[in-house]
Amino acid sequence: MKSSRSTRRIVLRQLRPGRRGALALTAGVLAATVLPLLAPQLTQRFVDGAVAGDPTQSLILLALGYLGLAVSGQFARMFTAWLASRLAWDGTNRLRERLAEHALELDMSYHGRRTPGEMIERVDGDVVALSEFVVAFLLDVIASFLLLLGVLIIVLTVDVRIGAALIAYCALVGFGMIRAQRLAVPAATRVRERFAALFGNLEERLAGAEDIRANGAGDHAVRRFHQVSAGVYRADLRANQISGGLFAGTTVAFAIGTALVLALAAWTQQTNTLTVGTVVLLFQYTQMVRTPFERIIDQLQQYQKALAAIARIGDLLGERRTLHDPAQPQALPATGALGLELDRVSFAYSADDDRVLDDVTIRLAPGETLGLVGRTGSGKTTIARMALRLYDPTHGTVRLGGVDLRDTARADLRRRVAIVTQEVQLFAASVRDNLTLFRPELADDDRLRQVLTDVGLADWFAGLPDGLETELGPHGGGVSAGEAQLIAFARAFLRDPGLVVLDEAASRLDPATEELIDHTMDRLLAGRTGVLIAHRLSSLSRVDMIAVVDGGRIVEYGPRAQLAADPQSHFGHLLDAAGVAR
Numbered sequence: 001m002k003s004s005r006s007t008r009r010i011v012l013r014q015l016r017p018g019r020r021g022a023l024a025l026t027a028g029v030l031a032a033t034v035l036p037l038l039a040p041q042l043t044q045r046f047v048d049g050a051v052a053g054d055p056t057q058s059l060i061l062l063a064l065g066y067l068g069l070a071v072s073g074q075f076a077r078m079f080t081a082w083l084a085s086r087l088a089w090d091g092t093n094r095l096r097e098r099l100a101e102h103a104l105e106l107d108m109s110y111h112g113r114r115t116p117g118e119m120i121e122r123v124d125g126d127v128v129a130l131s132e133f134v135v136a137f138l139l140d141v142i143a144s145f146l147l148l149l150g151v152l153i154i155v156l157t158v159d160v161r162i163g164a165a166l167i168a169y170c171a172l173v174g175f176g177m178i179r180a181q182r183l184a185v186p187a188a189t190r191v192r193e194r195f196a197a198l199f200g201n202l203e204e205r206l207a208g209a210e211d212i213r214a215n216g217a218g219d220h221a222v223r224r225f226h227q228v229s230a231g232v233y234r235a236d237l238r239a240n241q242i243s244g245g246l247f248a249g250t251t252v253a254f255a256i257g258t259a260l261v262l263a264l265a266a267w268t269q270q271t272n273t274l275t276v277g278t279v280v281l282l283f284q285y286t287q288m289v290r291t292p293f294e295r296i297i298d299q300l301q302q303y304q305k306a307l308a309a310i311a312r313i314g315d316l317l318g319e320r321r322t323l324h325d326p327a328q329p330q331a332l333p334a335t336g337a338l339g340l341e342l343d344r345v346s347f348a349y350s351a352d353d354d355r356v357l358d359d360v361t362i363r364l365a366p367g368e369t370l371g372l373v374g375r376t377g378s379g380k381t382t383i384a385r386m387a388l389r390l391y392d393p394t395h396g397t398v399r400l401g402g403v404d405l406r407d408t409a410r411a412d413l414r415r416r417v418a419i420v421t422q423e424v425q426l427f428a429a430s431v432r433d434n435l436t437l438f439r440p441e442l443a444d445d446d447r448l449r450q451v452l453t454d455v456g457l458a459d460w461f462a463g464l465p466d467g468l469e470t471e472l473g474p475h476g477g478g479v480s481a482g483e484a485q486l487i488a489f490a491r492a493f494l495r496d497p498g499l500v501v502l503d504e505a506a507s508r509l510d511p512a513t514e515e516l517i518d519h520t521m522d523r524l525l526a527g528r529t530g531v532l533i534a535h536r537l538s539s540l541s542r543v544d545m546i547a548v549v550d551g552g553r554i555v556e557y558g559p560r561a562q563l564a565a566d567p568q569s570h571f572g573h574l575l576d577a578a579g580v581a582r
């Protein structure tokens, strides 16, 4: 989706400061510009006064005034820098929040097409690039532009000829600098590419450190690292040569400019139209031209980057959900088990893909449990995703408690359906937050403790140093795979759902933990409708119905006991092959 003007406007609106902030910033920028502009006026008076033999007292006063101007000018600049960073930080934080919220709202079909790294780059990298530009724009571009304008106007009023010469000179140097900058851009891009290759290489080698060591590929890894590092060195050297050359060229150009203005001023002074003080004044103003010039040209490059960032952020904000909440949602039954029905459901992950589900029909009465079996990639998880409305079917209908899922409100659905996935996502947060998923109002402490006991985590909980406030490490550090599964069960219990989807962990756990999990699974399924994606056939002993999935189709469907007893059934053969009693 291309970013439209309106989405760009939304991006910029988030960055806009409040009225008071904007006023303070304008005042700061004006002070930071005007104060340095006044300083040479004092120098002029000082020099002319000294030449004319003015009393020392008035010269000291002028010198003190100069000092005061210099100090307050610096102060104004510091204040503006602080304020600009603060306002940009506030603005970009608003934007970051809005983006994160928007990204979380988007369907799984969107996230399925994006890597987490890409999303982080959008929500953080692009926003930081934009924030840096906003600060630099406020500080460097606007302030530098005003300063440059002020200098040119003052010099023009002092002497039109020198002013005109300075303007012509600035235009010439500016043009030259912009052309020269273009030389530097490809070199800087190459440095970034080489660094990206270096970090990519490092990440891959570190992630695979165990395999590299075990297979004796260490020498090769180090050699490759040397090659990639050498690439960074060469690119960086080249970029530094170019920027060093540019710096030297600019210095020479400005030195020539200063010499020219001085020569002109000296010549004018000799014809008695300018005082010595005015020549010093002109010299000082000419010196002031360089920095704003360089800043503005520097920012031209950042501007391109910021434009690209705005476009990408705009694209993300322009993405819309495809799963819509209906205007008048139908409520799901508020309590009790919910019947589940997939009625001739077909589905493809994207319009170009083949069907992953083909004419799937499943009917589960309230309280019944279904076991989904089939080879890897056959479509079991996709069936579960349909029941959770993570996607809408391409054809057919999914009903829960008799209500078409397309007619339900998302919040209602999330309240009544729980899922325990193979890979439990734990957060670097307190146990309480991990259980309630950051909604402390969901349950009081007694209920949280009760649920932990119910899922068999009482001993684990007793060993925690700060009880419910104990912080878990990143990715649930310090929690074993079995405990993580049980925490996921506890999350499901807290919501008291009417439908539970369990995607059993494929990795093996120790027998004691497996027994605990089996027991908890039974408790969770009791009195609820359940869909169990079983990786251990023995787990299926607890389900009422079995669906054997193959290539996105249900090739066998029926009561478990009946299929197990049928000598010809797929399910029976599967049990026999796995050595599990029928």
Ligand SMILES: Nc1ncnc2c1ncn2[C@@H]1O[C@H](COP(=O)(O)OP(=O)(O)OP(=O)(O)O)[C@@H](O)[C@H]1O
Pocket (backbone or CB within 6 Å): 112, 349, 356, 374, 375, 376, 377, 378, 379, 380, 381, 382, 383
């Ligand atoms: N997000 C996705 N985007 C595109 N294709 C997908 C996506 N998720 C799964 N698929 C594809 O859909 C098909 C069915 O996958 P699914 O995960 O439903 O199978 P499964 O039976 O649950 O497998 P497993 O037992 O390995 O978990 C596979 O071909 C898979 O590659």
